Each structure stands twice: as structure tokens, then as C-alpha cells.
Amino acid sequence: MSLLKVAGLNKKFGQHYALSRIDFEIVPGEIHALVGENGAGKSTFIKIVTGVYAPDGGDIIWQGSPVVIADPSDARRIGINVVHQDRHLIPSFTGYENLYLGLPYPKSKTGIGVHWKQMRQRAARLMEEYGVRLDMNKTADRMSPPEKTMLEILRAMMLECKLLILDEPTASLTDQETEQLFALIRKLTEQGTAILYVSHRMDEIFRLSDRITVFRNGERVATVNRNETDKDRLISLMNNSEYKKSNREERAVPPGEPVLQVKELSTEDGKVDRVSLQVRQGEIVGIFGLAGAGRTELLEAIYGLRRISGGEIVIRGLRKKEADPRQSLDQGVVLIPEERKRDGLIMGMSIRENMTLPVLRKFSSGWKIRKKPEKAETKRWMEDMNVKASGPEQAVGQLSGGNQQKVVFAKALMSSPVLFLCDEPTQAVDIMTRDEIHRLLKHQADQGCAVLFVSSDLQEVLDISDRLYVLHEGRIAAELANRSVTPEQVLAYCFSQGKERGHQHG
Secondary structure: OOOEEEEEEEEEEOOEEEEEEEEEEEOOOOEEEEEOOOOOOHHHHHHHHOOOOOOOEEEEEEOOEEOOOOOHHHHHHHOEEEEOOOOOOOOOOEHHHHHOOOOOOOEOOOOOOEOHHHHHHHHHHHHHHHOOOOOOOOEHHHOOHHHHHHHHHHHHOOOOOOEEEEEOOOOOOOHHHHHHHHHHHHHHHHOOOEEEEEOOOHHHHHHHOOEEEEEEOOEEEEEEEHHHOOHHHHHHHHHOOOOOOOOOOOOOOOOOOEEEEEEEEEEOOOOOOOEEEEEEOOOEEEEEOOOOOOHHHHHHHHHOOOOEEEEEEEEOOEEOOOOOHHHHHHOOEEEEOOOHHHHHOOOOOEHHHHHHHHHHHHHEEOOEEOHHHHHHHHHHHHHHOOOOOOOOOOEHHHOOHHHHHHHHHHHHHOOOOOEEEEEOOOOOOOHHHHHHHHHHHHHHHHOOOEEEEEOOOHHHHHHHOOEEEEEEOOEEEEEEEOOOOOHHHHHHHHOOOOOOOOOOEO
């Protein structure tokens, strides 16, 4: 019998159908993948099933009976939980406190105060049952992305969870952490929990899922068994066209003079330890390492968001004097941050306001902003970046994740950068947008820009980089010329126990 079945589901925003006549079914213990380009309707579907949005038509049937899911508490009550792409934790709360969000705290024997020991014991039993290790005394703002993911899944399992929806769960997870997540997913399905797995990573889809449903432009175009399809067929269904793989041949433009030179750089918090590297004109340099290796911290130190304790940063021959992002921008350095919604965009502001915010001087006349050229410039970048939106005044928070990332890149390009610092720039975007971003970065490199590129996806780093550095425990473990480098070679340095810098391999 079906666990969840929807029939003829519709959702409109204004005159636009975000979902149209959706039929869908998932059974207990099944891993059912949901795929589609950004804006295909996946997030809207999840929000209806979890009670965030009310449908405008159609039926929702839960365990054979029609239901109305009026709000998220209704969804949790019947056994539907979701782990969102954007983690829903309270930063200042500990793991224990976040675990009990929305649930009553156990009372002490006197009935006054919280029974903390009972909370800790329940958390310990839960972690043991699912093979998860977390320091639950840490606050959420001190947890890494994979730790937050595991905590959210544990939180979902605090109740009798029959359907767990995972929205891009492996974003920012390393291969090792992804394996831990997959082991946890298998334990859940063995107990009869159904998994609705939403991801843009095709390798994961084909490795995990039993069935795959494809959404396109708000409609369900197909549901297929995993062993009866392949990657190219799925992408064709998603895009309604034949998928063209990006050009991964070596670029013909030779690298020029150094744009970025980092010499024996260390940060005050110890996350970066005597790192030296360089990126030249026309070069894409990748950085790879396991979680905790210091990838994000290194980019933040270079950009000026993290205080340094030693070493130096030289941009086009000029030494950076202090940790100041404004100086970086003046020197032509832009950062594409890992957390685009938190650090790259102001969600309540329009596309125009987000794009032009760093370069308002360009459109100012005294104290007044010249709106006409500002709007014209925004429209041009929207067209160049293929941003799908109603217009420049649409709130950026209403866009899909891929289109939001295009706005982040357009904002960066408006400042005519010479150096891109990219931290997980293709995280949680569909495969076509991912290729667009790769082509954009290669084009910028061909025009003489320098690119420093961080990704948790090792294959992506190998696909796009001319050279790569491997980080291990805050230090450079190896510098590799990207010619016939294998994932196994890179991972060998990641798991190395030594801290001595490796030599360059050709």
C-alpha cells in the first residue's frame, strides 16, 4: 500500500502555475529520488507535503486516507519530516536543545526545571542506534555543515518518522561524510522509513534510489525505475532536450603573471597553518580537502573576513595590509561564498538592489542613484547570466537556488574582478546551471582573470582545475598539476597523517 499518494496537485502564484496536475506515490521503505532543474517545482512540492503551502487543487492521501496538512506540525504529527537544504537550527542552542525543538523538554523529578540527564541519555541512545557521533554540547553555530545535517536527521527521528524528505543533504559533505549519511539512510529504510531524496548529484541518485521522478516546469514528466534509465536520459527529461556535456579539454590560454600570492599564511584561530600558494592570470586553481581541512577558512583569510596571525597576501604585487573585505574589492577580488543566502544575498531585496549594491558609486550622481542606467545594467546581466525571473524588481528570495547563484555571480562580475575566490559555487544547483558556472569561470580565466576554486566534489575539482592544492589539517599536503591526476591520488594526500608539503606532480 502507498504511504503517500498525491493526485492532480496544483499550486499557483499569481497567474503562474508552480505545480500543475502532479501525481506522485511513495511506498514504505523506498528511496524515491526527485530531480529537476532549479525552478522545476521540487521545493514547492515539498512545502505542500510538509504543510508550509496549501495546495490550490488536488488530493493528498496518507496511508490510504485523504488528509489536509494545514501546517508543519500536522506533517510531523502524522510522520512526515524534512531536512532542508538550508538547515533549520537555532545557532545559539546546543545540539541537545536543537534536538528537542518543537518538542516538550522532559521535566525534572520535582516538576521544576529541565531533566537534562534524561535529554542526554535519549540523545545518546539515538546516536548509538543510528551510528552517529556528534558533540551535542556544541552550539549549532559552531557545528560544521555535515554535523548540522546529522543533527537535523536525528531531530526528525525523535518522532515516529515514516517519511523523511532530504533536500540536497550532501551539499558541502566530503566523500567520507557522504558515506556515513548513506549508511544512516539505509538503516532508516530497513526499519520501513520512506526517503524522498532531492539532489542534483546524479551519481548519488543512481547509487541510492529505487525509483526516480522527474519534474519539469511544474509538471511531473516521468517516474522511472533506477535500473531502467541512465544519466543522459534523465537530463534529457529534465531539460526537454539532448544534454551537451561541458568542454573539459585543456584550455589553450597559457597562464600569465601571478595575481594572488599567499606566503606562509596562518590565521589567529589556527584553522590555516603556514599556507603558501599562488594563482596566475588565466588560471583556475582548485583546492580540495576533507571537512575541517581549512578550505573555507583559507578563502576567508585571503578575502579579509578572518584575522591572520602570520604570513602575507599579495594581490597583483601589492601586499594586503589588513583583514578588510573593502580593500579586497578595491583590489579586484570577489568572493562567491558557500552560504549564498546568508553571506551572498539580501533575500528581501530585489535582484537589482542585490546586483548593484557593491558598485552603487557607478550609478550615483551626488546623493542620488541614477535608476535608469542601474536598471538597464541589471537587465543586461540578467540576460547574460540567463536569470529566470519576472524582472529586475523581483525579490531575490523568490528565485530558485540556481537563479540566486547566478545573481551572486552577476553581482561579482559587475565589479570587473581580477580574482575569483569561489567557495562551493555549484552547491545545490542543477546540472545545467553547474555547467553554465563552469563555462563562465573558464571564460573569465580565458579573459585573464584568476580563479581559486573550492568544492567538496572531488570530480568537479578535477574537471575544472588547471592545478590543485590538497589541504590537510590546515596545511598544504600537495600541489598537483592536473594532468592525469586520479581521485585516488588526491584522497591519499587527504588522509595523510603527515603535515609536510607534498611536491608537485606532473
